[in-house]
Amino acid sequence: MKALDDHTAAPIAAEALPAEPGKGRRMVLNMGPQHPSTHGVLRIVIELDGETIVKARPDIGYLHTGIEKEFEVKTWHQGVTLTDRVDYLANLSNNLCYALAVEKLMQLEIPARAQWMRVMLVELQRIESHLVWLGTHALDIGAMSVFFYCFREREDILRIKEFFSGQRMMTSYIRPGGLALEPPRGWEKMVGKFIDTFPSRVDQYEDLLEKSPIWLSRTKKVGYISLDDMLDLGVTGPMIRGAGMALDVRKNTPYSSYEKFDFRVCTHTDNDVYARYRVRLEEFRESAKIVRQALDGMPEGEWQANAPKMVLPDREKMKTQMEALIYHFKIVTEGYRVPAGEVYQCIESPRGEIGYYAVSNGTSRPYRLHMRTPSFANLQALTPMVEGCLIADTIAGLGSMDFVLGDTDR
Amino acid sequence: MLSEQVLTHAVAGEVNGRFPEAILEANDHLGELTLYIDPAQIVAVCAFLKHEGKFIRLSGITATDWHPADPRFEIIYHLHSFDRNLRVRLKCRVPESSASIDSVTGVWRGADWYEREVFDMFGVTFRNHPDMTRILMPEDWDGHPLRKDYPIHGHKYSYQSEKS
Numbered sequence: 001m002k003a004l005d006d007h008t009a010a011p012i013a014a015e016a017l018p019a020e021p022g023k024g025r026r027m028v029l030n031m032g033p034q035h036p037s038t039h040g041v042l043r044i045v046i047e048l049d050g051e052t053i054v055k056a057r058p059d060i061g062y063l064h065t066g067i068e069k070e071f072e073v074k075t076w077h078q079g080v081t082l083t084d085r086v087d088y089l090a091n092l093s094n095n096l097c098y099a100l101a102v103e104k105l106m107q108l109e110i111p112a113r114a115q116w117m118r119v120m121l122v123e124l125q126r127i128e129s130h131l132v133w134l135g136t137h138a139l140d141i142g143a144m145s146v147f148f149y150c151f152r153e154r155e156d157i158l159r160i161k162e163f164f165s166g167q168r169m170m171t172s173y174i175r176p177g178g179l180a181l182e183p184p185r186g187w188e189k190m191v192g193k194f195i196d197t198f199p200s201r202v203d204q205y206e207d208l209l210e211k212s213p214i215w216l217s218r219t220k221k222v223g224y225i226s227l228d229d230m231l232d233l234g235v236t237g238p239m240i241r242g243a244g245m246a247l248d249v250r251k252n253t254p255y256s257s258y259e260k261f262d263f264r265v266c267t268h269t270d271n272d273v274y275a276r277y278r279v280r281l282e283e284f285r286e287s288a289k290i291v292r293q294a295l296d297g298m299p300e301g302e303w304q305a306n307a308p309k310m311v312l313p314d315r316e317k318m319k320t321q322m323e324a325l326i327y328h329f330k331i332v333t334e335g336y337r338v339p340a341g342e343v344y345q346c347i348e349s350p351r352g353e354i355g356y357y358a359v360s361n362g363t364s365r366p367y368r369l370h371m372r373t374p375s376f377a378n379l380q381a382l383t384p385m386v387e388g389c390l391i392a393d394t395i396a397g398l399g400s401m402d403f404v405l406g407d408t409d410r
Numbered sequence: 411m412l413s414e415q416v417l418t419h420a421v422a423g424e425v426n427g428r429f430p431e432a433i434l435e436a437n438d439h440l441g442e443l444t445l446y447i448d449p450a451q452i453v454a455v456c457a458f459l460k461h462e463g464k465f466i467r468l469s470g471i472t473a474t475d476w477h478p479a480d481p482r483f484e485i486i487y488h489l490h491s492f493d494r495n496l497r498v499r500l501k502c503r504v505p506e507s508s509a510s511i512d513s514v515t516g517v518w519r520g521a522d523w524y525e526r527e528v529f530d531m532f533g534v535t536f537r538n539h540p541d542m543t544r545i546l547m548p549e550d551w552d553g554h555p556l557r558k559d560y561p562i563h564g565h566k567y568s569y570q571s572e573k574s
Contacts (some may be wrong), residue, residue, distance in 0.1 A: 177571065234468050341439050346469070357472055368556075
């Protein structure tokens with residue numbers, strides 16, 4: 001075995017050596033579009049000097065499905081199903097943003113019960129999205145068991161979503177005018193059971209990761225990007241909160257009665273992969289707090305706005321009342337008209353600021369709907385984050401950004 | 411002419427005070443301030459709002475196609491100030507005959523991808539942009555999908571082999 005150990009045995013070819021010291025030969029590596037750590041179809045063209053990244057250029061668009069174009073031929077009512085499919089880990093958040101934009105254009109008041117229900121569901125969605133993030137991110141950097149724990153709880157949330165809407169992912173449950181269906185009997189028990197146990201589960205994840213030297217060495221002081229760069233690039237969400245900035249739409253400009261809930265904007269100052277992990281872990285606890293408050297203080301009343309011209313009528317009423325049948329026919333065939341105008345509505349999704357810019361020309365179809373998606377903006381920070389880092393740290397850095405390619409490409 | 415009521419809005423007043431000719435039109439429909447800016451001054455106004463108006467964040471850039479109206483395109487900038495907790499919308503009208511406008515990448519680096527997206531989807535080019543290429547569609551794509559005269563389907567097949 002001596003020959004194998006003896007590295008001096010084979011002479012190194014002259015062209016493999018750098019022409020002058022410090023100037024190595026560079027290799028271009030094509031990471032993706034099918035790479036397990038990109039969690040979707042993202043291609044990154046990386047220029048390497050040894051193991052160090054000199055240049056990184058993300059190439060997106062592989063998942064572009066023309067959703068914004070599609071909106072222009074759908075009625076406002078049909079559009080909500082498209083919002084589910086933008087960010088497939090934050091369906092309810094996108095539903096909510098769209099619903100709020102349309103309601104703002106129509107200047108429609110939503111009953112308190114529907115608003116609180118929306119907050120509760122969106123926070124469950126945040127927990128679900130962060131669970132998928134934590135599981136897959138830990139898997140990427142080598143901690144396998146966390147994945148199974150996270151997906152155990154995610155399954156509970158998917159069951160809650162299914163219980164409410166009949167769908168595990170593409171819920172379309174939050175609609176302009178309120179909710180799609182009446183909250184099913186027994187939902188309090190189901191959500192209560194989940195939220196009773198969830199905080200102790202977060203402690204489990206923390207125990208699994210926080211004491212692992214591998215986890216700490218792979219996340220601390222990795223994936224640094226300065227706060228100024230982030231602001232310049234328009235980064236939002238847990239990434240910018242991990243840099244110490246309390247940027248959170250829920251607190252800055254509360255929507256859907258968030259001002260009535262007591263919660264903290266979680267920040268961390270280290271600005272590395274570990275800081276982003278800490279922020280999301282704290283957000284698990286804060287979201288659980290919000291869900292608990294919503295559960296305890298859920299107001300009584302209607303779960304839909306009193307707007308028969310835009311909210312689908314009850315099936316029972318359709319069988320007995322002529323007006324209900326007419327409204328149903330009108331909404332389904334022609335759709336409701338939205339007054340001409342434009343609105344930019346933003347909410348805090350699990351990944352950052354979602355902003356829907358909706359333009360109406362007074363007809364029953366959106367004239368233009370632009371989605372400002374957090375993944376698109378956050379992904380721009382990839383280049384400054386990974387340049388100068390080791391290639392193994394790219395995986396950790398990418399994971400800490402928590403982008404969804406469906407959200408990026410739309 | 412700008413209405414007195416809009417000028418009472420702090421941001422409109424600041425911009426109007428510094429660039430008296432820049433605001434062509436303004437409204438605050440649904441409580442959202444929109445300023446129509448002269449396209450020739452958009453970079454100067456953005457730089458002023460960023461450095462002196464504390465609008466350090468650019469939320470996004472997008473466009474609307476008002477085909478067949480002239481000027482055809484509206485380029486829309488959403489600005490956000492964290493310190494003042496304010497949002498403002500800037501708009502520039504761009505005609506189809508010279509569909510280009512100055513890039514604001516010098517003010518916010520984050521404008522890069524948004525401007526590429528607008529170019530990709532609407533065919534409006536941005537002068538002084540570091541890399542004015544398509545971002546979402548394939549590089550050799552024909553046409554700009556979000557233009558109103560671009561069909562929703564049946565435009566062309568993307569694979570050569572499927573052409574008969």
